[in-house]
Amino acid sequence: MSDTSFVRTEMLPPKPAPVSQVGVVKWMRENLFSGPLNTALTVFGLLVTAWLVQAGAPWLIHGVWNANSLTECRTIIAERWGPEATGACWAIIRVRWNQFLFGFYPVEEYWRLFLTFAGLFLALAPVLFDALPRKLIWGTLLYPLVAFWLLWGGPVWGPVGVLVGFALMGLAFTRLAPKLGVPVAAGAGLILAAVVWLYAVGPFESAMQSVLPLALPEVVSDKFGGFLLALVIGVTAIVVSLPLGILLALGRQSDMVMVKALSVGMIEFIRGVPLITLLFTASLLLQYFLPPGTTFDLILRVVILVTLFAAAYIAEVIRGGLAALPRGQYEAADALGLDYWQAQRLIIMPQALKISIPGIVSSFIGLFKDTTLVTFVGLFDPLKGISGVVRSDMAWKGTYWEPYIFVAVIFFLFNFSMSRYSMYLERKLKRDHR
Amino acid sequence: MKKSVFFGTVALVALVAGAASASTLDDVKARGQLICGVNPGLTGFGAPDANGNYQGFDVAACKAVAAAVLGDPMKVQYKALTGETRFTALASGEVDMLARNSTWTFGRDTELALDFVAVNYYDGQGFMVNKSLGVSSAKELxxxxxxxxxxxxxxxxxxxxxxxxxxxxxxxxxADDAEGQQKFLAGACDSYTTDASGLAASRATMPNAADIVILPEIISKEPLALAVRHGDNNWGDIVRWSFYALVAAEEYGITKANLEEVAASTQNPEIRRLLGLEGDMGKKIGLDNDFAKRAIMASGNYGEIFEANIGASTSIGLARGLNAQWTQGGLMYAPPFR
Known part of the structure; x- marks a missing residue:
């Protein structure tokens, strides 16, 4: 063998890739400066960001937390940063945070709010996560009455009476459903419960209260405000509007003329009217329809109309889901010999709802933000109602951005969690059949 | 069964309607609370404080009426009303009276079926400008x-x-005062116009208050008045005279502090009638003779209420101006208690 070889015996060490093809530089070339248009946009974006930071950062950095009035804030900022400096006066939040969160709820009763709020998560858990034991759902069903009692107070026997009504409704439904069918049984149960609520709950409450007084101090609706109000309206409307929306969506697809006409009429009427009109109806017009002197709680009226409003939108979202199901699914259900309600429960709805998740959650997020509109009927929403009250105090008059930023951050936390949960749910239910 | 539900509902409605057709005074007494419509966010006039208790110049009127009718200034349920909902709330019976800086106008008095019983604050619209604009009169705007x-x-x-x-x-x-103040300070407008009382309050909180002037012209009449529903004149009388008791008390130098002393020593027949020592003024409007005494004890006479909430000693610092007693060149003039 000759020792002259034309072949390398050892490999050259690999050269590092060109600077422009690796790491940050590559990423920037590809994503930020890949052409004249993108380069221009990047530069423009950077300039805007720089301008925003330049304008906003000093204001945020100069923020003052410990003060008792806006004037005091200004003095502190002037002392620390010079007479020309401007800064945020977060002291308004530190002093009045409880009104932004709880409205005018009595301070010594705050524990009830904390309990209700903690209970909300316990009640939602079995609904949101199916890994938990199914028995917990009974706690969830009980929660609305417990929450109502905790929030508004009064004798415990009122909610108990309402619960008895529900129990009777359930009993009547399970007894009658096999003989008369689902709709008739549900209607009969509802009438029975309504009679109990209208005529028996009042006497029952006063009778039981005289035997065994068990009551929390009553808190009237006028004391509700801030995020407490937004959550009461938002959560109630979200929870009630989903089943109502499903019923409306099914009603719209029904073969029965009356059911279909009523569903279509209601959906189209409510979607055709702005929410603010419905709120004014709740607060002003309803007073004229009801006999004079009737005091029908304003929060309750608003909750009812907001719920109907949300239900109409949810119904259309779900109809979209129903329309996306292939005809074969319905036929398969028929072929298995399932009746209408079984088919809906076992085959149609699980698929339709899964498809509709993004739309449903969007509706819920929109609904939660829309609760701030109640300010126009004189309720204290966190954004304008409570901010207006706090700003009318001479100590804080003249603050502008701080309450808005605070409220916006809290809204963001709620809505972002809702959005993340819906994405989690979508991933979990993904079956990859498309 | 359905029939009985129907009749039950009808009976219930009739019962409720029957109860409501009684006079406002009876309703308030039966309820044990006066429901007063107020502004939830007007500096100095009406707003809940840090503890959620309503305070302010208008709120004091509610307290005086509650004290006169129910004997306790705290027995008031305040109902926050917006500009849009206030008159409907009153007309539909949601509130018993309105003390919500409402201007008394012809249209509201007649068309809206309200009775404005007494003006508690004479306001007027003014202009605010920055000194650097070099304007000294609204005519130069x-x-x-x-x-x-x-x-x-x-x-x-x-x-x-x-x-x-x-x-x-x-x-x-x-949209609202906070935005107006913000826009004006940011230079989005040369001038900010609203009621003079509001301008004064805004100016007091501005960082550069010394550079801001309120122009001398007042371009409108804004008599802010207490209002009740049409059709219950006795209730209107009660609100009117409870308020005038406060005005008269200031005229005769009766304050919260010296009330008992004056009552014990006075020989002035007008004061004796006002305080229920002579005649039976209170009985004539369905109350007892001490009603004026209790109204004054609620938060003092008209001048005291003014000073405590919006007067020169507060940070709002409004001058009495038109709201001084007629003896001091103002328009506050209580008709005689006779």
Whole structure:
């Protein structure tokens, strides 16, 4: 063998890739400066960001937390940063945070709010996560009455009476459903419960209260405000509007003329009217329809109309889901010999709802933000109602951005969690059949 | 069964309607609470404080009426009302009276079926400008941009004023006072216009208050009055005379502090009638003779209420102006208690 070889015996060490093809530089070339248009946009974006930071950062950095009035804030900022400096006066939040969160709820009763709020998560858990034991759902069903009692107070026997009504409704439904069918049984149960609520709950409450007084101090609706109000309206409307929306969506697809006409009429009427009109109806017009002197709680009226409003939108979202199901699914259900309600429960709805998740959650997020509109009927929403009250105090008059930023951050936390949960749910239910 | 539900409902409605047709006074007494419609966020006039208790100049009127009728100034349920909902709330019976800085106008008095019983504050619309603008009269505002709240009488007054003086202006629409103040300070408008009392309060909180002037012209009449529903004149009388008791008390030098002393020593027959020592003024309006005494004890006489909430000693610092007693050149003039 000759020792002259034309072949390398050892490999050259690999050269590092060109600077422009690796790491940050590559990423920037590809994503930020890949052409004249993108380069221009990047530069423009950077300039805007720089301008925003330049304008906003000093204001945020100069923020003052410990003060008792806006004037005091200004003095502190002037002392620390010079007479020309401007800064945020977060002291308004530190002093009045409880009104932004709880409205005018009595301070010594705050524990009830904390309990209700903690209970909300316990009640939602079995609904949101199916890994938990199914028995917990009974706690969830009980929660609305417990929450109502905790929030508004009064004798415990009122909610108990309402619960008895529900129990009777359930009993009547399970007894009658096999003989008369689902709709008739549900209607009969509802009438029975309504009679109990209208005529028996009042006497029952006063009778039981005289035997065994068990009551929390009553808190009237006028004391509700801030995020407490937004959550009461938002959560109630979200929870009630989903089943109502499903019923409306099914009603719209029904073969029965009356059911279909009523569903279509209601959906189209409510979607055709702005929410603010419905709120004014709740607060002003309803007073004229009801006999004079009737005091029908304003929060309750608003909750009812907001719920109907949300239900109409949810119904259309779900109809979209129903329309996306292939005809074969319905036929398969028929072929298995399932009746209408079984088919809906076992085959149609699980698929339709899964498809509709993004739309449903969007509706819920929109609904939660829309609760701030109640300010126009004189309720204290966190954004304008409570901010207006706090700003009318001479100590804080003249603050502008701080309450808005605070409220916006809290809204963001709620809505972002809702959005993340819906994405989690979508991933979990993904079956990859498309 | 359905029939009985129906009849039950009818009976219930009839019962409720029957109960409601009784007089407002009876309703208030039966309820043990006066429901008073107030502004939830007007500096110095009505707003809940840090503890959620309503305070202010208008709120004091509610307290005086509650004290006169129910004997306790705390027995008031305050109902927050917006500009849109206030008159309907009163007309539909949701509130017993309105103390919500409402201007007494012909249309409201007649069309809306309200009775304005007494003016508790004479206000008027003014202008605020920065000194650097070099303007000393509203007549020099030709061509200015003006921040003005939409949908208010303020907006219409502004249009009328500029038209009648052959001037032009560019309106900058704002939604509420906080926004107006913010826009004005940021230089979005040359001038900010609203009620003079509101301007004074805003100016007091501005960082550069010394550079801001309120122009001398007052371009509108805004008699802010207490209002009740049409049709229950006795209740209107009660609200009216409970308020005038406060005005009369100031005129005769009766304060919260010296009330008992004056009552024990006075020989003035008018004061004796006012305080229920002579005659039976209270009985004539369905109350007892001490009603005026209790109204004054609630938060003092008219002058004391003014000073405590919006007067020169507060940070709002409003002068009495038109709201001084008639003996001091103002318009506060209680009819005789006779």
């Amino acid at each position: 030709d061509g200015a941009t003006v921040c003005v709240q939409t949908g208010t009488t303020t907006e219409m007054n502004l249009a009328d004023y500029f038209k009648s003086n052959n001037m032009t202006y560019t309106p900058v629409n704002i």
